[in-house]
Amino acid sequence: MSSLVVRVGLLGCGNVGASLAQMIASNGDAIAERAGVRLEITQIAVRDVAKDRGLPANSASITDDPSSLVAASDVDLVVEVMGGIEPARTLILAALAAGKPVVTANKALLAAAGAELFAAAEAGGVDLLFEASVCGGIPLMRPLRESLAGDRILRVTGIVNGTTNYILTRMTEAGQSFADALAEAQALGFAEADPTADVEAHDAAAKAAIIASIAFGAEVTDSDVYREGITSITAADIEAARELGYVVKLLAVAEERDGKVGARVHPAMVPVQHPLASVREAFNAVFIEGEATGEVMLYGRGAGGFPTASAVLGDVIDAAKNLASGGRGATIGKLVRREMLPMEGVVSQYYLEVEAADRPGVLAVVADVFGRHEVSIESMQQRGIGEDARLIFVTHSARESDLRSTVEELRETDAVHRVGSVLRVLGSGE
């Protein structure tokens, strides 16, 4: 098979960009043989052209002018791994307008302006691929867009942030506090010095927005995503989960309910036998429920230079082959703005910890509050703590609005001294 040369321009050359250049250098012959396209990085745009990036010896010219790279006649295809909203957005739009396919790993940009970019790709009749933007090395966007293209996706539930999953794993397996587990994750390089983006779930929310957009063809941005982080999870919550047969995970959920699209990120109790429960340390996994396909889970490394570069390279090969054949790959089409499911309308099981006076009749009072708000109780455990009784409830599926009004009324009930942790529970009934 004769192989056509496709000339690649690289916007940005950090960890992922340098790993990509290395992979193309080592696997280029195999790719040419299997895919019939020979990839050649001709230009690399970086901020500091003097910096040594340990790139393989090749003929790529290094520039600090990304606009000229996008417009250059020796660049057929643009890879954007620079990150951030601008100038990445403007550069990608320019490439698409010039009819050049784009592969991007830019989560923040897609979560903020995905609809605009996909519309530009549609208008230009050109590929915009982005597998690496969510969960690095896990094949996720391709299965969601292509393998499941004939099915109706009901819900996607993912562990999409490695830092928080590492912290929760250590809290679960080593009994650490949140603060200690975070410090360990920072020492090991799994967490940033400022961990806000991870532990407050901004990172996971951006991924949830992209997943919801692709799964439901809807325009969902990170500002549409309901968000709770893991900073208030205590060792006691983890222990209570363990006793009840759950593990605590930070979940990103995208779903369609009552014709509306919902996207949310929050900690939840996951049954130990659920496939997501065994996703440990910094690994990610995404659990997809399709009407016909049933349950599918995709698991792997959500970050790291080489896993992410491998995802970028898969997309580059796809786009390059389409370029060579004059065709075009799977398209996202136009994302439409749809009504969002408000958090109050979400249906879930819940875990609640209630401290109440330890005297006859109190349980009846508390149970009555649940009942009047249409929240049905699946299980209750009672433990004495000094003068008080500690009541642990797991509810059947209930509306968030009903659960919230239950908690509100419990807080105003005389016999109830304190409503402690309230956590969602991942169940089949959700």
Add this chain to the structure above:
Amino acid sequence: MSSLVVRVGLLGCGNVGASLAQMIASNGDAIAERAGVRLEITQIAVRDVAKDRGLPANSASITDDPSSLVAASDVDLVVEVMGGIEPARTLILAALAAGKPVVTANKALLAAAGAELFAAAEAGGVDLLFEASVCGGIPLMRPLRESLAGDRILRVTGIVNGTTNYILTRMTEAGQSFADALAEAQALGFAEADPTADVEAHDAAAKAAIIASIAFGAEVTDSDVYREGITSITAADIEAARELGYVVKLLAVAEERDGKVGARVHPAMVPVQHPLASVREAFNAVFIEGEATGEVMLYGRGAGGFPTASAVLGDVIDAAKNLASGGRGATIGKLVRREMLPMEGVVSQYYLEVEAADRPGVLAVVADVFGRHEVSIESMQQRGIGEDARLIFVTHSARESDLRSTVEELRETDAVHRVGSVLRVLGSGE
């Protein structure tokens, strides 16, 4: 977006075919909107045209002449879900020669004659897609061929047979014997009346051949696959595994070692913390190790009408879009015949159960046998059983040939009364 009509001819209309027809009837509008192609089943070839298949009302004509269907001017794309080698092979070759893309779910045919079919697709410049042929509803072939196209696959390890995984799960979780678990699986419809294809691992071997072919671009047929079933696994093996922190699974392994391609199917002990260990009941999962990507696992339902039909439909949409755009999707290219890794050259950890005389010095004698065959011991546990000692060994990674000669010499050693179960152990060092 205006949508082009692609006319589909269906070869076979059992469970998968009927589910596919239903999915196209219910999801056709959504598919047309998202993918820009409208699918229309125009002809269905079956053996008995009189049989009621509960098909949705549509204008498809039912025929008992599959050759005429393939040649018909109102069939643009052929879906083969009839199974078996012939006439499926001849029909697919005829369709490809006529320039019609083919989507097949035929595991047996691909494992026997994949190279011939892919060569015919190449010669005709036409798509031959087969996601549904291995592990039903799990997106596997597409990630392997496309998402990981830029990476070097090192090894693929899968739980690819739902029946045996159900049986082993029941033996593990309910302490059942093999016979009881098989009977239960038969009663529940998870196992056939004649369970040979599943429990002797013929089904898994065919899947291993296809996986090895796609992962390594090599011509591997089911007769190249080393095969051991699960009929000799005892409750005692399962219990010993549990005590050592393992679960017993039937694994299909495809790997590249020393420039050779290996494919094998056999039971193995899987560490409880390995992601494959938590794949329960009739679920399937495939664990892929890529040089750059690291570890990826794909999990889901390996069988069933709708999950399999969903995989077929994903391929149909892909091929239909390529047909509409005049392009062509991911190709397999030419599978080359490569030297196969003989089973003797496989490297693995092993579990061995040895019954020996319970007297001083015997362990030294036994350990000396291991050492002289270059097999290094990772752990040993000793338990008294009456007059004898039961020694449980787990070795470090060793060559199969060395392990076999160790077992042979142990059997001839006076102090050794019996060598019991020998099982491979899935370890990071394999």
